[in-house]
Amino acid sequence: MKSLNLLYLKRVVILCCFLLVAACGYSFIPDGDAIDKSIQKIFVDVFVNKTSEANIENSFRTAFIDRVNQGRRFKLAGSPEEADAILKGSIEGLSAAPLSYQATNLAAEDRITVVLSLTLEAQNPKKVIWMSSSFSGTQDYLMGNNLSVAQANRKNALITLSNNTAERAYRLMMSGF
Numbered sequence: 001m002k003s004l005n006l007l008y009l010k011r012v013v014i015l016c017c018f019l020l021v022a023a024c025g026y027s028f029i030p031d032g033d034a035i036d037k038s039i040q041k042i043f044v045d046v047f048v049n050k051t052s053e054a055n056i057e058n059s060f061r062t063a064f065i066d067r068v069n070q071g072r073r074f075k076l077a078g079s080p081e082e083a084d085a086i087l088k089g090s091i092e093g094l095s096a097a098p099l100s101y102q103a104t105n106l107a108a109e110d111r112i113t114v115v116l117s118l119t120l121e122a123q124n125p126k127k128v129i130w131m132s133s134s135f136s137g138t139q140d141y142l143m144g145n146n147l148s149v150a151q152a153n154r155k156n157a158l159i160t161l162s163n164n165t166a167e168r169a170y171r172l173m174m175s176g177f
Contacts, residue, residue, distance in 0.1 A: 035073075035085075035129055035174070039122060042074045043083035048090040057091055059159055060116070063166035064089065073174065083123060090117040092134070096154075099140055106143070112157055113138045114165060120173055130173045137165035 044064045047057035064087060068076050077083035093115040098107035114137050120130040141157035143150045 035120075035176075036122070039084040039129070040075060041077040041083050041085075042068055042120070043077040043080050043086045044068060045080065045086050045088045047088075051091055051094040053091075053094050053158075056094060056158060056162075057089075059162040060089060060091060060114075060165070063159075063162040064170070066163070067166040067170045071170065071174070080123075085120055085122050085129060088119045088121065091115075092117050109140055109142050110154070110157075111138055111140045112154070112161055114161055116165065116169075118169055130176075132169070132172070135165070135169055137161055137168065139164065 044061055047061045049055075049057035065076060068074055068087075080086055091114060094112065096110045096112050099109040099111045100107070102108045116135045116137075117133045118131065118135050119128060121128050139157045139161035141153040144153055
């Protein structure tokens with residue numbers, strides 16, 4: 001019985017050592033290996049706004065610019081002429097729907113959903129590197145007790161949504177998905 005436990009313990013230790021050695025160095029940090037190394041500079045073009053939400057395109061473009069700046073793989077180009085690739089975006093849709101209700105049947109919480117069309121295109125030669133025609137994201141926010149609080153919460157939710165969407169899209173671009 002004692003030798004069985006010792007044998008079992010040896011097998012577990014050997015298995016743990018094997019798994020430890022096999023897992024060394026593994027990481028999933030998208031660093032742009034899926035994108036040609038000759039592409040060094042990216043220009044984030046002005047986003048097209050196909051919604052009724054004024055200036056939302058600026059929030060999303062700023063979020064993508066910030067995300068490119070945070071990464072180490074690319075430098076931000078000042079103009080399309082300086083760029084090796086151009087990131088183009090279009091806000092195809094933006095909607096809000098109640099997520100929960102108060103006892104008075106008024107919305108207590110809303111969810112904003114955005115749908116983007118995104119394309120990262122190499123300049124020379126012209127070639128689509130990455131594209132998503134229906135990239136979506138959501139963000140929830142509290143409605144608050146009055147209209148000014150609800151509007152402020154919505155504005156903050158849109159900023160958070162643009163930052164989170166830019167982060168997700170950037171990671172997918174860098175990993176080649």
